[in-house]
Amino acid sequence: MIDIFITVILLAFLAITAVSIVRMTNLFAIIMLFGIFSFLSAAIFVVMDAVDVAFTEAAVGAGISTVLMLATIALTRDHHEKASTSHRPWLPLAVVIVTGAALVYGTLDIPWFGDPEAPAQMHVAPYYIERSVPETGVPNVVTAVLASYRxxxxxxxxxxxxxxxxxxxxxxxxxxxxxxxxxxxxxxxxx
Amino acid sequence: MTNNLILRVVSKSLIPLIIVFALYVQFHGDYGPGGGFQAGVIMSAAIILYALVFGLDAAEQVIPSTILRILASLGVLIYAGVGVVTLFLGGNYLDYSVLGETRVAGQHLGILLVELGVGMTVFSVMLIIFFAFAGRGRP
CATH class of the missing domain: 1.20.5 (Single alpha-helices involved in coiled-coils or other helix-helix interfaces)
Structure with missing residues (x-):
């Protein structure tokens, strides 16, 4: 129950950050918000028990990418041009809404998070979970799969x-x- | 940023901790979260912090770009080389079981070496990219 609560709050913050990135024109602030976006994603991965992915997201997405984007912005012009207000948003908006609706429709078929009957859990995952420690002696299954099996x-x-x-x-x-x-x-x- | 006393003192005390943490993530990746990719990025973050606070030239004196190029190639060489060694020892490419006395010991050694190669390449490539971008802004 508390998991769902935390996930909903984190996803809400993620959406707020994304919308503010779209609405902002100051590139420096946008880069900082990208970093916050990555940290929020990392937090969501932690809630989903994907600690290794969260680690990578926090280190690469929030750390190195932000620094590289700041270095890039230091090379280019600081100021920004005013976005033209004459364009009509209706066609892009329609495309986005249709695509988003199709994606949401696609999620209806996805098995529930952590569902033991899901195809992803039925294929090679049981083999890795049962055999990785006796075969490789490495307690972290993610490392065993990453470095040895894959x-x-x-x-x-x-x-x-x-x-x-x-x-x-x-x-x-x-x-x-x-x-x-x-x-x-x-x-x-x-x- | 080079004249800010507080930043200098804080980063001087932080950088060793970041490096130790990177080494922990590198060599403890078998037991906890982490591994070569994360360790390489964290290690390069320590040097980038040094470059941001003390200047790019000071950081390039710590790690010259020639060493970075050698490290980046060496990482890939270690990874691919482990595979070639397993071939010569009679196993499949990247089948670490033949490396040690027992299958498990060989797997352990192979994973450790491979993660080391990953860490070295990621660390040096991140720094190469950062130095290339930041170095262009120099007068």
Missing amino acids: GFDTLGEVIVVFTAGIAVMLLIGGRRRKSNARSNEGEEDDK
């Missing part, structure tokens, strides 16, 4: 992170400053 997927994820780092280095990182300094010196020599 080791291939995690290797792919690490390579994705690595590729992202390489891409950022190629695009905006690395030797840019030195070559700039050199070209500046060259210009001064020309003068």
Whole structure:
């Protein structure tokens, strides 16, 4: 009972944060609200007993993403342009309402949270719960699945992170400053 | 922010705690919530906090970008290398059971090594991205 109460309050805060993000024009405040949004999501994950996911959401979503977005905003202009008020919201609103209604209709078929008969609980989950400790000796099932049973997927994820780092280095990182300094010196020599 | 005394003192006392917590999350991931991804991000948050308070140049002296590049590649290399080692020991790729004396000991060792690789890559890539973004704003 108390779980439902907490979840409803957290979801209400989540909705309030989302609506304020949409209505706001100050980018700095929006980034801060994104951080709050991530923390609220993390709290919801904790209530749903998904502690590992909550941990990741709090560290990556609220921590690193906020810092990276702040670093990006420091590079771009601080001020914002007034949103034009002449556009008609009716077509986008209709699209959003229809899509939202379809999604809500789709949730009617989803099994209840924690339902033992749900397909997600019937497939490989019982195997992991029964066999992960005798087979891997790791009490945290999430770690056992992530690193051992699904080791291939995690290797792919690490390579994705690595590729992202390489891409950022190629695009905006690395030797840019030195070559700039050199070209500046060259210009001064020309003068 | 570099001249704010309170920020400097508070962050100086916080950064060691953050690093210890990151190491705890890294090596206690087998028993509690956490693992390489979270530990890497928390560890990089410690360095980012240092960079925000003491300046980017000071942080790049703590961890030069060449070391970061080596660490990022080394993490992937450790992960993929564990798989190659298991191949040579007669198992499947990333089947850690052949690594130790018993199946369980091998699994334990394999998971520990793999999580270490994940942590190293995530830590250094987060810092590479942060330094790349923050370094562009420098005059």
